[in-house]
Amino acid sequence: MAPTSSLSLLVYGLLVGAALAGKDYYKLLGVKRNADEAALKKAYRKLALKYHPDKNPDDQEGAQKKFTEVSEAYEVLSDPEKRRIYDQVGEEGLKNQQAGRGGGGRGGGFQFHGAQDPFKMFEDIFGPGGGFSGGSRFTFSAGGGGFGPGGGGGFSRGGHQRPRQVYNFDGMHRTVRKLSEARFPDASSKHIWFVHFYTAQSRRELPEEVELLAQKLGKSVKVGALDCDLHSNFCRRQRVRGDGFRLYIDGTHEDYSGASTAKAFHRYISERVPSDYVNNLLRSEQVDEFLTGCKSKGPASCIVLFTSKFETPLVLKGMAYQYRGVVAFGEVRGSNPKLSERFGIRKYPTVVAFCGGDQYATIMVDDLSSEALPDFVADLVKNGERKCVTARREAAKKRRRVHEALDPSTDFSKMKLRELREILAALGSECVGCLEKADYVRKVREAVAA
CATH class of the missing domain: 1.10.287.110 (DnaJ domain)
Incomplete structure (x- = not known):
């Protein structure tokens, strides 16, 4: 060819x-x-x-x-x-x-x-x-x-222009969760939810406000949106109309009727989310009772926030709700001097995880931001057993070092009360019923001699 x-x-x-x-x-x-x-x-x-x-x-x-x-x-x-x-x-x-x-x-x-x-x-x-x-x-x-x-x-x-896209769940509104009838909060939901029911006629500024809210809430409360044009029957059964907002907690809901801004949404949610799952710890006896209740729940099952403030932060309430039945949450407010001294708290806020209710085997993080708290808790729930093995080992080493360094002939009466308490904490000994400094001196002498 x-x-x-x-x-x-x-x-x-x-x-x-x-x-x-x-x-x-x-x-x-x-x-x-x-x-x-x-x-x-x-x-x-x-x-x-x-x-x-x-x-x-x-x-x-x-x-x-x-x-x-x-x-x-x-x-x-x-x-x-x-x-x-x-x-x-x-x-x-x-x-x-x-x-x-x-x-x-x-x-x-x-x-x-x-x-x-x-x-x-x-x-x-x-x-x-x-x-x-x-x-x-x-x-x-x-x-x-x-x-x-x-x-x-x-x-x-109907031959008209296709309705505009209200939410861009993969783009600028990625923090807001796309909901449907099959994926909707109920009584078994782990989280608290704030939901926007919307239609193609929803005001253009609403998705931006809802996205700002979702970013501000982080992981403390979930924010979702449901299209009532696509799920009209479901919205009808829920008795909601377009641009409706609801807060879902424990299988019940409450309709929101305030201003449609991220700031107003956040203020409303902060007021409505209950603090029922957070123990307010004021005295040592309350702490002891709280820790005793944790001993049967496994490693890292008790988490306490030491704070200088007097109101329970939303993120703590959200975490306590999410992990209800799994982790017990407590709060020591207002820079409580006695409890802060007992546990060696120097900065606020400080989060302390008690391993199996053991007040001496702890995982402590100070200056923890509200944004970082959810990840800290999730990591403890997932890896608590391994982390607590290390915490218990370190606590035992510290007790041995303190015990070996103490001389029974030391005049403990010349020490400050804070120092006496630290010695007892390191030795794993409590001074039940101690009121005066002399009571602590006596208890330290007994612990050192043991």
Whole structure:
């Protein structure tokens, strides 16, 4: 064969290969290449029902894409002339021929002939309404036609422009959780939830305020949003309308009726979240009782916040609610001098985890921010056993060092009360009923001599 002929064949092969590139319509419908009209229609009916957006309220965008592709495949393969061209040159070749005849889309995919759109085809086969109640359906909006990213068409209800996207859960509103009927807080929920029920007519500034709230709350309270256009029946059963806000705690809810700002939302939530799961520790006897109740709950089962403030922070209330029944939370407020001295607290806030209720085997972190507290607690719940093994070992070493360093002949009466208490704490000894300094001196002498 002459070189020129070989080159021509090579170029022809490359052109045919390029032309055949594109969607495999037979594969999209799940039929063989020799499928007849009945087989094509059967496959289309099955897949169109499966992927119709109204059948997939939780993933309308994904369903819309598949529904469009299935409709496109059936539109081509059910037309003998288009199918013949497609079999020869593929989707791209068919599109190019359509464009050459003035009937193609603009680089985004195949365009339906005439005024037909995928939902009109659906109604032609399934009847008006497509078998869906309420007569609601999607249509292609006018202008620009075509499938996929290159086409200018978009889906809309009733022939109007598609409602705008209210929340961008994967972008600027990523801290807000996307809720549905299947994913909605109930009595078994671990967290407290603040929920926004919205529609396409919701005020544009609301998602930004809700996102700011979610960022401010961090992990103390969950913030979610539910689309009442997609889940209209569920919203009706909940007796809510668009732009409604609710706080969900322990399976009950309360409607919010204040200003729609992040600051107002946060103030309301801070006031409503209960402090029932946080023990307010004022005296040593209360601490002892609190720690005794933790001994049977396992490692790192008691966590106490030492703070200079007099109000329970929202993050502590949220953590106590989330880990209710798993971790006992306590709070020592107002820089309590006696309890701070007992446990060697020098800075506020300081968080102390007591291993199995042992007041001497502790995991202590000072200057812990409210943003870092949830991660600290989660780490203790997950790795508490390992961390407490280390804490107990260190506490035992400290006791031995103190005991070895103390001389029974030391005149302990010359020591300050704080020093006597520290010695007793290091030795693992308590001074029950001690009121005067002399009581502590006597107890230290007994502990050192033991």
